[in-house]
Amino acid sequence: MPTDEKICPQMDSCEMYAIFRNSGVLGTWKALFCQATFENCARYKLVRLGRSVAPNLMPNGVLLRPTRKTSP
Amino acid sequence: MIEPWHWAISGIALASIPLLHWIAFGRTLSVSGRISALINRARLGRDEPTVEMSSDELMAAVREATIAAFGGAAVLDPEVPDASAALPTRLPMSNHLLFLGGIVVGGLISALAAGAYSPQFALHGRTFNSLFGGSSVSTAAVLIGGGMLVGFGTRMAAGCTTGHGLCGVSRFQKGSLLATGAFFGAAVVVSLGLELLS
Numbered sequence A: 001m002p003t004d005e006k007i008c009p010q011m012d013s014c015e016m017y018a019i020f021r022n023s024g025v026l027g028t029w030k031a032l033f034c035q036a037t038f039e040n041c042a043r044y045k046l047v048r049l050g051r052s053v054a055p056n057l058m059p060n061g062v063l064l065r066p067t068r069k070t071s072p
Numbered sequence B: 001m002i003e004p005w006h007w008a009i010s011g012i013a014l015a016s017i018p019l020l021h022w023i024a025f026g027r028t029l030s031v032s033g034r035i036s037a038l039i040n041r042a043r044l045g046r047d048e049p050t051v052e053m054s055s056d057e058l059m060a061a062v063r064e065a066t067i068a069a070f071g072g073a074a075v076l077d078p079e080v081p082d083a084s085a086a087l088p089t090r091l092p093m094s095n096h097l098l099f100l101g102g103i104v105v106g107g108l109i110s111a112l113a114a115g116a117y118s119p120q121f122a123l124h125g126r127t128f129n130s131l132f133g134g135s136s137v138s139t140a141a142v143l144i145g146g147g148m149l150v151g152f153g154t155r156m157a158a159g160c161t162t163g164h165g166l167c168g169v170s171r172f173q174k175g176s177l178l179a180t181g182a183f184f185g186a187a188v189v190v191s192l193g194l195e196l197l198s
Helices: A015-021 A024-034 A042-048 B007-025 B031-044 B055-070 B093-113 B126-132 B136-156 B161-171 B174-197
Strands: none
Touching: A015 A024, A015 B055, A024 B055, B007 B161, B031 B093, B031 B136, B031 B161, B126 B136, B126 B174, B161 B174
């Protein structure tokens, strides 16, 4: 059903949203960058510019890298 | 004149394509999105640089980025569903080429099967000929110009009649309802306007 909730029009095709959607702890990202203020999302801005979006780009512009592993 | 399919059969066929696409690839069908992906590949030479990561590595990196952005409390919820099952994969270029090629080949097979394959480079509408003349040059100019406008509008609306019209409208997405209304509304207005001018 249609709602008045403001959501990102790129939500369906966003690879990062697919991760946020199923994770409760990542709801902050979804609330801040997929809903009310999605215009601030780095991924959304690139799409609007017609640019390719890296799958590992976070909404705040941080490009994810493998975390450093501690020595055993 | 080819007898068109019954509207109900056409509707079921149209609905089955996005559904099968979702089942096969786990994502919404978007023809313009696939074309954009191909163009970006051609323009940039390759996709944006990415780092190959396993599901566990990606989730660890997302958690680290979450803590850096919002603090440790943001990831303290013990009821954490595993998001790794939703990890997306980027479709290879061959997938896009196969899909877009399938549209052309499928149309060709359909026309051949119906005995209606008769390629021609002309738009035989009375209105078109009256406004633009019936030459190949004017036909090409109008088709190319129209195609560019469609491409511009599609990018501006972040989707085409497939993504918005077939997939978005069926899920009552407000943006898709608006975009599809604009697509078809503009088509009706322009068509009637050209008819008046001719």
